[in-house]
Amino acid sequence: MTRIALANLPFPASPDASVTAAIAAIGEAAAAGAALVCFPECFVPGYRALGAPVPPADPTWLAKAHQQIAAAAGAHRVTVALGTERFVAGRLRISVAVFGPDGSVLGWQDKVQLDPSEDALYEPGTGRSVFDLAGVTFGVVICHEGFRYPETVRAAVGKGAQIVLHPHYSQAEVGGWRPGGYAEAGNTFHEAAARCRAAENECWYATVNCAGQNSPTTSAVIAPDGSVLTWQPHGSAGLLIADLDISLATRGLAMRLRAGESS
Numbered sequence: 403m404t405r406i407a408l409a410n411l412p413f414p415a416s417p418d419a420s421v422t423a424a425i426a427a428i429g430e431a432a433a434a435g436a437a438l439v440c441f442p443e444c445f446v447p448g449y450r451a452l453g454a455p456v457p458p459a460d461p462t463w464l465a466k467a468h469q470q471i472a473a474a475a476g477a478h479r480v481t482v483a484l485g486t487e488r489f490v491a492g493r494l495r496i497s498v499a500v501f502g503p504d505g506s507v508l509g510w511q512d513k514v515q516l517d518p519s520e521d522a523l524y525e526p527g528t529g530r531s532v533f534d535l536a537g538v539t540f541g542v543v544i545c546h547e548g549f550r551y552p553e554t555v556r557a558a559v560g561k562g563a564q565i566v567l568h569p570h571y572s573q574a575e576v577g578g579w580r581p582g583g584y585a586e587a588g589n590t591f592h593e594a595a596a597r598c599r600a601a602e603n604e605c606w607y608a609t610v611n612c613a614g615q616n617s618p619t620t621s622a623v624i625a626p627d628g629s630v631l632t633w634q635p636h637g638s639a640g641l642l643i644a645d646l647d648i649s650l651a652t653r654g655l656a657m658r659l660r661a662g663e664s665s
Contacts (some may be wrong), residue, residue, distance in 0.1 A: 404538050406565070407431035407439040408610040410621040410634045410643040411429045413573075417447030417457060421467045424484065425474040427641060432478035434643050436452040437503075438535055440483040440567045442612045443545045444496055446471070447487065449571040449612075461489045468499055468507075476505020483542060488512075493525040498542045498569055500533050508533050511542040515551045530557040538648050539563050545570035547610070549595050552602065556656050559603040564651035566631055568596065568609035574616035581618060584633040589619045601628030603656040606646050613639035626650045 409427040414420035424446055431439035440622055443449055446467050449663040450456035464487060475482040482501040487494055489511065496513035512527020513520075532541045541558025541587065548568040553564050579586070585593035600607035611617060615637040622633035623644040636644045 403645040403649055404438075404535065404565075405434070405643065406608060406623070406625070406646050407434060407436035407440055408608055408634070409441045410444070410610060410613050410638070410640060410642050411442070411445070412639050413454065413612045413614065414445065414448045414484060417467070418447045420448055421470055423473050428471070428478050428480060428482060430641055431455045432480045434547070434641065436480060436643060438481040438483065439641075440569060440608060440610050441485045442610050443485045443569045443571040444487055445485045445569075445612070450574060451517070451523055453573075459487055459489070459494050461571045471499075472501040472505050472507060475501040475503060476578035478534065479503045481508075483567050483569070490525070490527075494523065495527050496520065496524050496544060497527070498544060498567070500542070502658070511544070513544040513547060514547070515547040515554060517546040520565040530554065530561065531557060532561045532563050535565075538565065540565040540567060542567045542569070544568070548599055549592050552599060553572075555599045555603055555605070555607070556659070559605050559653050559656040563605060564648050564653065565606040565608060565646065566599065566603075568599075568607060570609060570611055570619065572611055572617050572619045573614045578616065579618055580616050581620070581636045582618070582621055584630050592619045593622070596622060597624050597628045597630065600626055604652045604654050605656070606648075606651050608644070610642075613637055626652065
């Protein structure tokens with residue numbers, strides 16, 4: 403079994419608060435025996451594209467924040483997938499930093515498929531990476547990518563990913579559905595899409611949001627057959643812990659895709 407933790411935390415009150423909360427959650431995840439903890443999209447310094455009062459991005463501050471969180475990963479011997487921002491050649495990107503249990507930077511997965519609302523704020527990245535978790539391979543797709551572009555998940559699975567992490571951010575909409583369960587028929591399509599991404603690729607799919615009251619999405623772990631292993635009640639803050647049987651992630655359906663069918 404591979405134990406993972408999803409940090410279903412409240413939206414941070416400030417950039418500094420986001421770092422403090424992330425470091426605390428890393429310690430909690432390690433104490434719970436998790437090998438990996440994943441945070442929502444842009445948790446550090448906070449997701450700015452929907453109008454939250456997040457200060458302008460500061461490359462010096464971001465570098466220090468990443469160093470602090472990498473050090474926490476090393477201190478607690480846990481792999482961390484941190485939803486964050488980063489500058490590449492002077493341009494800001496939505497990204498996930500992956501820090502190893504020794505505190506090293508294992509790599510970055512930038513958001514390749516931006517939501518149209520993000521076009522004026524961010525530059526899209528390129529390429530799809532996978533990472534090692536003690537012999538288990540995982541990939542990352544970020545928010546809109548996983549909800550709207552199934553190809554992104556299949557690309558990670560095609561590179562060997564048995565687990566696909568899906569950091570995202572969504573918040574309640576005026577007059578929107580008030581969820582009581584996961585992937586309810588009256589809700590938006592988003593949680594149902596998470597189930598599809600797992601089933602169509604026969605991989606584990608771990609989707610993580612901030613804890614927002616009446617948000618249409620919450621954090622959940624979806625099994626390779628599309629069933630919901632576990633989910634965090636909507637709006638309830640805390641770590642979601644799950645034990646994954648990696649042998650179930652056969653990736654069989656993904657690997658049966660005939661050449662040319664994805665073009």
